[in-house]
Amino acid sequence: MKLFLLFYTLFTVVCCAAQTAANYNTHIKPLLQTHCMPCHNGNNIGTMPLTDYKNVSAYAKMIGYVTQNNIMPPWKAEQGYNHIKNTSTLNTAEIKLIKNWIDSGLIQGKAPAKQNVNPPGKTASINKPDLVFAMQKPFAQKENFTERAQVFVIPVNLNEDVFAEAIEFIPGNKKIVKSCSISIDTSGKAAQYDSYDLNYGYYSPVGLNFIPYQYNWYQWTADMQGATFYNKPYLKKIPANSHIVLHIFYAASVAAQKDSSYVKIKLCKKQDISRFINSRVLFTPNTITNGPFVINADEKRNFYATVSLQKPIEIHSIMPMGQNACTSWEIYAIDSVTGRRTDILSIPRWDAHWRKKYDFSIPIQLTKGSKIFAVASYNNSEGNASLIILPAKKIIYGESERNEMFIVQYDVVELAE
Ligand code: HEC
CATH class of the missing domain: 2.60.120 (Jelly Rolls)
Structure with a gap:
């Protein structure tokens, strides 16, 4: 029976993948509506509108490139590391779907009877502000x-x-x-x-x-x-x-x-x-345990930082800040008593042009005495295409574009002990 089910499942998957080639109206448009149109709608910073078949097919090659290389949508947090609100990433299957649509000749498909007018992710406005x-x-x-x-x-x-x-x-x-x-x-x-x-x-x-x-x-x-x-x-x-x-x-x-x-x-x-929710700084260069914060020319370096909690807290959102030499961030906590690890945020490909505050679906509760750890990687060599100063020079901490940063800001509620 089990064997039969397995064969049956395999057969269905193969048969249907072959039968339905991706088409614009059924498969591609809904994806772009959610992940691209909030910015690429002709009246926003996304340079070209990706709102209709004509435009989307004209830019199809570029769309394939930016999705397969995780450049667009510009959401940088690693999916599944932690639950973040309003996530906008394409999963592997969706990226493949776009690729298949391009490879199989940009089929338009039938227009659906009902059009989804409201872009998803839209929340109410404040009508009468105080x-x-x-x-x-x-x-x-x-x-x-x-x-x-x-x-x-x-x-x-x-x-x-x-x-x-x-x-x-x-x-x-x-x-x-x-x-x-x-x-x-x-x-x-x-x-x-x-x-x-x-x-x-x-x-x-x-x-x-x-x-x-x-x-x-x-x-x-x-x-x-x-x-x-x-x-x-x-x-x-x-x-x-x-x-x-x-x-x-x-x-x-x-x-x-x-x-x-x-x-x-x-x-x-x-x-x-x-x-009330305080917006504070969690990590500064002072919290680095393998400092000083200096990155020599042609050097790749990780910096590690630790903060011990004097009080129990709840973290509502988090925002790391690095510049162009910075390449990744990982932030997690270890409970002092149970030794349990809580993942907070991972950005495997940091991009200073797309800094964002990440809000958690459920606030992260941490006990008094817990330790929070941050690891940031920097690449001050030619291999890093984002570097603006070439040939590379020694980098120290600072807010100017020639320097580098190691800051993590967070939204935090301090709880009673
Ligand atoms: C948060 C806003 C935003 C979202 C969401 C977004 N884009 Fe973009 N996109 C931009 C901006 C701004 C640019 C201009 C280049 C830049 O600033 O990086 C751009 C550039 C591009 C480019 C041109 C790249 C180049 O090298 O010039 C393509 C293609 C593109 N986006 C496709 C997409 C696709 C496909 C999606 C959805 C899967 C998407 N974008 C989602 C803002 C966005």
């Missing part, structure tokens, strides 16, 4: 502008601390706004940097030049639509006398462009202050 923090004037990009990041500092001016239950970033110019990291500064440093720079805002390629009170408090990428709602009792704090700091990453553009982006906030009426 607060809006907007750039105070437009940022002007000249023509032939290369990729660049600019920091905008917006004063909060409130009478008391408030707590957000939903946050929504609205990009002013979707053609160039690639991502935005929002932080909260209570030190006045961001405003000081702003005053030194003659342009609106200040130039900073990666971080903010300092570590603010709430670092990467909210992070938006071009494939996100709608607001992020926090589940009560989890809230995000905005201190009365602070600055909202928008760090916007702009894509390259041939034509001159302008951007005026803003943030909408929905406040929570019943405050449960004991449970």
